[in-house]
Amino acid sequence: MVGKDNNLFQCPFDLPSAVESARLNPVIEKYELALLMLLGFAGFSVLIGIAYNKIRHYVFRDFHSLDVVFDAGGRVSVSLTAVTLTSQLLWPSDILQSPTIANKVGVAGSLFYTLGIVLAVIVFSVLCIHLKTRAPGAKTFPQIAYARFGGGVQIMFCVVALFTNFGIIANIIFAGKATIDVLAKDTSTEFILFSLAVLFGSYCLIGGLGTTFYISYFNTALIFIITSLFILKVSYLVEPEVEAFTSVKSLHNTMACLKGPEGNYGNSFLTFRSVPGMIFGIITFLLAISLSFCDQANWQSRIAAKPLEGMSGFLIAAFLWVAIPTSISFVTSMAYKTMSFRNGTNLLTDLEIDEGYITPYVIQTLLGKEGCYVLLTLVTMTLMSTGSGEVMAISSILVYDIFKVHIKPFRSNTKPTDCDLCGKSKIPVSSGNIQTQLCKCVTSLECDLCGQDVKDRLAGHLEPGFKYKCPIHGKFRHYEDQLLQYKSWCMVGVIAAIIPYGLIIIESGMNLNWVFFATPVFTCPFLMPLYFTISWTGATAKGLVIGSITGLVSAVVGMMACGSTYEGGLSNFYTNTTQDYSLLFGFIPGFIVSTLISVIVSLCDNKSKDKVVFNEDFITEHSEDQIWDKLKTKSKGPEVEWLKTMSIDNPLNTYRRIYRKEFAAINAGRILTPLHMEHVFGRTKRVSTIGVIISLAIFLFIIPSVAASQEILTENQLRSWLSVCHHWCLIATVFVVIIPPIQEGLQIWRQYKRNKRFIVKHSSEISLTITQQQN
Template structure:
């Protein structure tokens, strides 16, 4: 996302959403296709969180899951509708801070509990209960090995699904467009490193502790077994917390659940709101709408999305879905748009037809592979067989990679080379549509001014002095540039002539562009480094006939816990330090405003 964000700033400096880029290059049909893909990704990503939350609340407290499903998004609607993207930024930070504190608390509390006995005690208990916890597909059936076929399958499915959640979520693109590039690239890359602290330490300690204790009297399900349905619904953690920490631990767990749910739901609401208000309402229903009315529409779409997502979550609950099944479904429905979206910024040869058909064909390819594999291996297609790892992985691979093949083949069928200068006309087009002529304020070339402005400036377009009017004309429809992809035209007489691309200049000066390309290289280097480490250099040497020894396990878990503290420092402490001057300025402003207000009241 860091690499995509920088390239978007370089090639489409005036863009505000990823869908706006699609609309500019591929026209109305391509725009609608990617609107559907983005909405689907957001709906299922958000619904999976609400579904999981309601099932956890039902499983722990006994509250009706319908009531829990309705209550979860209710509070989020209020601050999201009022605060918008700013509220999402603030709540993301605050909720993540609280969540990380609780994650560290749970990890250390469970590990140091007398029933576990620290790192050595946990290792001894896992070894002692190895006969009860034999894992088919693992080396010698052990939990203490990295040689696990099912773990690799699950991990790859998770990678595909999480990649789709980010790239196909307009909220991540909005955050890239709304921030300076020197904050975007470090921000996403710090997150890429910090995120390991959450599943690694928490999963290792709590997962293995539950395995060691689930057949003992202190476990809530004893003497009954911990069923697959309970595991797939996410009940392992609350059961273990209840057993070792008690009711106060459950309260902390519900706080953690609330922090995760509200942050995710708020981000989803902002993304869907921007799509429905800007990409649908403003584009196709009322192009000349005012900013004030557009804000009002966005508030209504937040409420609509909350109602809709609640209904979807309830329906999936009644349909028997759980977080595991949705996690296996999500890559298949969300991945087809990733490569075509990336090629929009990186390959000028992708045609309109390719961009429209490749994600659609990719989705049906992945779906067919998923269902056919489940039928072939397990003899039936149902919630159980489609929840197995192999069909879901094959479906995710087909859904992710096949659009690349389709895009290349379709593009080569009728080649067309897109001129990147077209992207610089986004603001010109909007000005012409709204006012009939481009607006021409003073020249600005720094990134901040471009990011904040919503009208074109002289650095984008050099207009002859005798320009008196403007109009629009369509590009060649054969190559897929539809109604939106129109170019400004100038005329001193009754006839109009199309503005040459040679007269369209990039708004950033050479120094700024050089800096942007430097950040792009940094983003790609870090991307390759992280993938190389996490996919090859770290796990592959451990994928052998090896069971962790006690010293190795102690070191492994210790590093995982240290990583949690590192994540807390990177995500909570460092932003406060980095933004200390802005925070101080804001605090002084609030203080001075408050003093003036109180003085006025006294007078």
Template structure:
């Protein structure tokens, strides 16, 4: 038998999904965009709608978008391949690195609404507070974050598409973003939210189906049989660094190292990704905290469940005749390229499974691609063109440059991903190494919104010092461990771990020291006075000023302070629970799972996965989406779209969990969407 694994699907299936579904989604989103304009007066040709969806996205859609944000093809493929290599602890660590960061972002989101309610991008806050030099530094950081995240996702997705269909890897790299670029071009961030929901709906159903297929396939048959098969495989090939050499233990050195690395790197991937900030800006004030918290908690299950099922099934099935590589084991290149999950799905579900996974990877890829395109295009239009090229840019000009940014992104990122592929850089290398270059901006960015004492000098110097220290430690450690600096050595666990930790923590004492040497205090009201909404005409300036005054009524201030406290609680609670009380505490227990404990572990992960399906698929419909869909399908015009608004409610509502209506006139249009 040839060592080359034959794709289960023909090339036509690959082109059909990548091109056909891309065109279908593009046409569908164009229709939806026009329908929303007719029914709800949402004009995607305005900057406020294109970039921040009129700041009116409800809780259900926000939560679904957050879940979608962590349905990276990188997460699905990476969690499976690393569980296959290092054990079941990996899925928990990956889930923790997602949920804790998103819940922390709920605090960022509500604080941004309190202090800069009219902001469009993270970089806008940096420019207003720290000036041009800091703004240019953050442009570089944020562009690197978006570009590397996008490239990593595209590398993994294109490799998986090629393995499933035989489609040329370069062709899949370039074609995957095409349809995304079209509907993002026409629909902006609103299209991103809608496609996030649709993609999440389809992906979650497929993922639940895949987990069931893995358990019931004849070669496994039950949770207990999966346990026995993994135990038998570990006797033949024990895992180095794991307690008892077993996959079924939480005491795994490599999983611990990865967990620390990924929690810290994901902090950078979230905080320095302007796309996450824009989704926060886009959420209605009532949806910012519950939407992010609900989505963050729900997102934990996907890497945990899929990583556990995919990785352990590969261990159990690799020596059976149904596995695609049989009778040989997977090569290191196949594993690092993310082919573990595709091979498992082929084994348990044949061509139907391969087709379902192909669709899942396409959905995951396009959903993330849309958010990244909006983020990058916003930087190009708003923070580069509108700030340095044409300071008096009109709303129409900003939209034009946003469109240019979308087109440029859909061409440049595939080219960069192809260069990575030809240079031997794969998805795993980017996954491990990205924190070395983006983490230095994390703490200064958080302080820019949460601490008025950080000075301009501290904000500029601390990330630059962090970059220099991180790269020195990263490359120096790679040379110390392996005696050379190559793609392989710099992508290894320990060099990336030391580099990422250095990148994250060095700016903290640096910014504190500089800020305390020559202290100053920033006036938060500067954000409100200098950051205004983009208006289509000067006639709307007075209206904007009136809305700003209403927004900062005593009732609204009280409500947002309350939500800020809730966000702080959930940020701390998820960090303690998902990191310290779960994987880190269980690392200290020197045990290999018993069959009963393993069974409970699998059952709980499945229940959690179904909870995520309910939150991502059905809660947005319950939260008002079904009513809005009905309005659109009937071709009716919403009363609120024609100018009708709710009357102000009593100020006693400020103590409730709902914001005062009087301060929410503009955003009430889509509160329940």
């Protein structure tokens, strides 16, 4: 029982494993859970989705576009991007698993877990600059592979993307089930999965990705507010019975008396000099970066913003995200240790600890039923943001990379770089002495009839059998209407599939710990091939496919081989394959082999290429015809590779619309090359580089150096670390709650004023025309 005199135990004391669990007693009634999740969270999100629809329809007037469903218009503000990315980075495992790691390793486990994920976010943000400057019209990363290498590599990356998405969904299913099981009474697996499916799909089906941004704001704001209140409740405005387990003095005395793991300095839980902690940090970094690169939901959030806003959003999100796992894991893990120490043994079994029950146990013990509602709200918010992002990601892959390309393309027997409207090539590449016919289609921005078609669409004049007036874009506009319907069916199918999928993985015997750590081992071999697809002109289809497959085999063999050396071998599969060294022997061979084989095979397979010589002066001083002629004479080379990726575009919603101000500033004509993008966004790349360097310096050098400079934390040092984490969380809360609605409100107001000026201008022109006719 908690409350024994800790003076009975001699320090250092090694907490034995629990023989019998002090399990939580569920206190939330099933009907209360249903009301809160299905009517409360899901109902509120549906209202937000409807409101977002109205804004896009009446203010921005672009909700008729398929692309807007998946990129939210492409102009999302910095702060809204930051809070959305923060929300999607906040998995339930950050609330449930980070205290588990801290419980096993000590304060170093929590710190290195956080640093590993933050560094992965920062590294991924660098890749995003390549995406927006070399493939500004892409909506998914397999689209880039298709433009460069054709269908083979694209299908491989589609499989990788879908595997990653479903792996993340499995993670949040296990986390959601674990939380609901210990907090709510009489909940069946089927009811839990149904509730999760409704939460994931209730609002993204209505409003698309843009609604996800809006809901993510409310989710993130609520998460930070609740976390801040939790900190105040257990650390500052604390009740006497709670203070015994959460005061810095109690926490320090307990942790100082417990024997830490081998590899920690002085076998102490109160040290950042920890070999297991560093190993776990490396594993977490590889885990996070593998999932970040292969998760279409991350790319989608990045695509929805311009380069500077997106890059800044990623960096701000990294600083915001740090506040949550550190604030929660430090307090809950040490409070659990204190309770267990006074009991003389662990209060939870090893399996329950791995399932992430430390946080629910501590919160319910300290805060009672009120704490259960707090934790349920926290986990539900993370479930909604992450789950809806994955539903949108899977749907975008199905629409853009499977249906449009392989099931029902608008125009058959065309190359990835051919125009959808006329079938002619969008880039000047010659085959021998034969030069391709080049597309000269006008965009919808230059088409008056398209403007009338859009007005009819917004006014609701489209009846069954309606035909668009524009002879150039009308058929493709009708095709996109069909895709919008297909998109809805895709989302419904994905949402419905969550229930049987969840039943299968739960019955398989998997647990949260295995899904969280082992899934990225299977995606790690595709990390560098994906990077080469977006950044290296020398990459070839054969090199990427062979490198990825050999890397995957190496990763699986390494993980299995090392796992078999532990007690029980592979018969204890889910435990032994997620041991520290099993994961390392999966990640490292998979990463190295795939990288080396991809490079070697690509170099051997790569034929000599002529380089297209372009510079800024040439682009600005020569006419479009001269640029075309220059490209025709040099039909191969690095620039042509990126011309392929720049050809990814939607003729009805071209990326020229998003960057019209930037292109107007450099007098860009009809032909756009990567050098135009470099010229427009050169300053953005420089600013982003500085931001990345500063962020890396903070999280890779400064914080670890300060932590490692302290051998074993004294009580004052522990108080300082906790204080920094708490104040960081409070400051982040102020930013999250206040800044995004101000920026979004200003953006909506500016668009409304532009619409009003447009109406006034055209009304004046019409009046002038009528007057002239009368005269």
